[in-house]
Amino acid sequence: MQNDIKIALIARMDKTGLGIQTYQYFKCFRPHKTLVIDFSGYKPGKQHPEWYKDKGQTVKFHKGLLNQEAIDWITEDVDVILSMEIFYNYGVINLAKQRGVKTVLQYNAEFLDYFNNKFIPYPTMLLAPSAWKLHEVKALAQGKCKVEYLPLPIDREALPFRLRSQAKDFLHIAGMPTHMDRNGTLIFIEAMKHVKSDVNFIIRTQQELPEIKDERCKVYNEVDNYEDLYSEGDVFVMPRRYAGLCLPLNESLSTGMIPIMTHCSPQDLFLDRINLIAPCSSDKFMARTEIEVYNADPEELAERIDWLANVKRETIEDLSRKADKLATEWSWQNMRAKYLQLFRSLRNVKT
Numbered sequence: 001m002q003n004d005i006k007i008a009l010i011a012r013m014d015k016t017g018l019g020i021q022t023y024q025y026f027k028c029f030r031p032h033k034t035l036v037i038d039f040s041g042y043k044p045g046k047q048h049p050e051w052y053k054d055k056g057q058t059v060k061f062h063k064g065l066l067n068q069e070a071i072d073w074i075t076e077d078v079d080v081i082l083s084m085e086i087f088y089n090y091g092v093i094n095l096a097k098q099r100g101v102k103t104v105l106q107y108n109a110e111f112l113d114y115f116n117n118k119f120i121p122y123p124t125m126l127l128a129p130s131a132w133k134l135h136e137v138k139a140l141a142q143g144k145c146k147v148e149y150l151p152l153p154i155d156r157e158a159l160p161f162r163l164r165s166q167a168k169d170f171l172h173i174a175g176m177p178t179h180m181d182r183n184g185t186l187i188f189i190e191a192m193k194h195v196k197s198d199v200n201f202i203i204r205t206q207q208e209l210p211e212i213k214d215e216r217c218k219v220y221n222e223v224d225n226y227e228d229l230y231s232e233g234d235v236f237v238m239p240r241r242y243a244g245l246c247l248p249l250n251e252s253l254s255t256g257m258i259p260i261m262t263h264c265s266p267q268d269l270f271l272d273r274i275n276l277i278a279p280c281s282s283d284k285f286m287a288r289t290e291i292e293v294y295n296a297d298p299e300e301l302a303e304r305i306d307w308l309a310n311v312k313r314e315t316i317e318d319l320s321r322k323a324d325k326l327a328t329e330w331s332w333q334n335m336r337a338k339y340l341q342l343f344r345s346l347r348n349v350k351t
Helices: 017-029 068-074 091-098 134-141 185-192 226-230 247-254 298-310 313-329 332-348
Strands: 007-012 033-038 059-063 080-084 102-106 125-128 146-149 169-175 200-205 217-220 235-238 258-262 279-286 290-296
Touching: 007 017, 017 080, 017 247, 017 332, 033 068, 059 068, 068 091, 080 091, 080 332, 091 102, 102 332, 125 134, 125 332, 134 146, 169 185, 169 247, 185 200, 185 235, 185 298, 226 247, 235 247, 235 298, 247 258, 247 313, 258 298, 258 313, 290 298
Parallel strands: 007 033, 007 080, 033 059, 080 102, 102 125, 125 146, 169 200, 169 235, 200 217, 235 258
Antiparallel strands: 279 290
């Protein structure tokens, strides 16, 4: 039970990875109170306040960055405040410290402000949803706040397992536009040209794509619910170029899809070699810190697709079961208690 700890959540209601991530925490934690932010003024897109209604929970809606009224509300009568990526106003951390409230930021390393601004206040804990750049963050925050890693939980009820016995349909999630083609969409499109097998390709996208002339490929733009992204597909293909947390990977694993990704951090820590494509080159760019960017060889990716398309049924079923096993390990059912234990451990941390 979590009645002994009052959790406040700062959430989003747009159909982005961050929006889905915060909505999952709302559903599965049932926070003591939730501050839902309409961020359309900074990141245009349809807002979904219905996600947070009729749940029997205390919810307040706010537009844009937090003002003092919102900060007062979210820091009152709670033990822990959880936010993802940013706090939308660092005044949350300052007032929370005055009131003895602990703050937890589940960060994405490429957007972590502490890398290039030493004057902003640190939360009680920086919580990593993946092991990517974890050692760098620990070195950065040493003596300033706690740093812990817990995998992001997966909603197995929304994304039930289906055993795959063939590799016929290959799914790629392009998502929204990202710097330097983060999800490797252009690599995937190029790889399709080299695939010889009788397979189907599915691309789910929220961005404009180059013209695709391959008749085996279907392109979809929008879905009503995020779980519908995985209604088709036996193999999840994402030659990802950089970044840590990958919600589409976690979600595809839950449905039993077989992943193919680039052999780099963090997925090389938990995926088998058979699921990974060696990078053929790398590049760099500066976000909040220096980010290494990897390239996968489209022809090698095509060879792996052809291999899966023609391998024995038993191999496909074994790989699908391995996806299920990892998703079970990271399920809300298994991870929820670990998160609550971590939040409870903050009680003795001085603010």
